[in-house]
Amino acid sequence: MTRLPHNGTDDEPEEPASGAGTSGLGESTAGESGPETSTQHGIGVPDALQRLWTPHRLTYIQGENKPTGENSDGCPFCHLLGDDRSDEDSLIVARDELVFAVLNLYPYNPGHLMVLPYRHVADYTELTPGETVAVAEFTQRAMRVIRSVSAPHGFNIGLNQGPVAGAGIAAHLHQHVVPRWGGDSNFMPVIGHTRVLPQLLGDTRELLSDAWQRVE
Template identity: 75%
Template sequence: MSAPDGPELVGQDGAGVPDALQRLWTPHRMAYIKGQDKPEDGAAEGCPFCRIPGLDDETGLILARGETVYALLNLYPYNPGHLMVVPYRHVADYTGLTAEETRELAELTQHAMRVVRAVSAAHGFNIGMNQGVIAGAGIAAHLHQHVVPRWGGDANFMPVIGHTKVLPQLLGETRKLLADAW
């Protein structure tokens, strides 16, 4: 299978043919791209953020459990230590949170920042929530706040050229470091 004006990239057996490029395979991202485990109708049934609190902390990548919200690692992180603070209650909009949920979400976010700084010396953070599908929410039906640690120089050529993020640590290792420090 040769392209008319390019090198043969796939051999007879379907395996890649060596060339001058190196590749970082990220097959786990295909589940995210295909929308695996996303609730289709916005109902709590099938919602991963409603299901995860029923799992043990290690399996659910849960870092901490509060009274009204919990913190967990993002399964598809932008950077190592990318976590989310999520209400237990299936609520889509920030204005729908109770005063207690709002307070605890803020407190757990502050604590998460302190822990990530202590464990990984983050230089800064992106913190926020995408409200609605049109705003980029992957799971719009269940509010979740992202806490993304940042370091000087962490945005290199890989995401721009290769549409790939290089993560130097497995999620289980990151969860253990942060959970132990929590």
């Protein structure tokens, strides 16, 4: 079976060693009897989160001419649906009656896609009951499809509601589905400001679209 390439390791990430902890200033240390695993000096409150730094997206985030109001004019998602381009050219992976899934043009990881309603709506609370169910079910199916072709170790899934919450296109609600692998945040994006993607988006779209037909 064709697999979705990625930048992480195929091995499951190991659990932290017993006794490992963090200091109040963001310094990660090991327990008294164990070896030191890592040390990071700085100011912050430990929260056990893994950071997925994305400096490569700064240019896009600071971009102009992104839709902010209720009008669908200028909305790139609505343009995808209104254009005469094929789903292949638009990177649309799958469609349903109320929602569709499309690859992110600025992916965090290979296979990063978005699930969203056809209707131009900004806030999650404005979805109809049918749209709410459809988004949830399509998200579940997207996870199963991605697992079938790439076996990720985990996922980041969520909605960014409003520009202050990090939404790049806040006017049209979209749910991110980001596959994650151990070691996928390495020195290239963090130091080199470069995200290495081992597969072209068109090839990723074809792989996921084919798998979507097989996986329920």
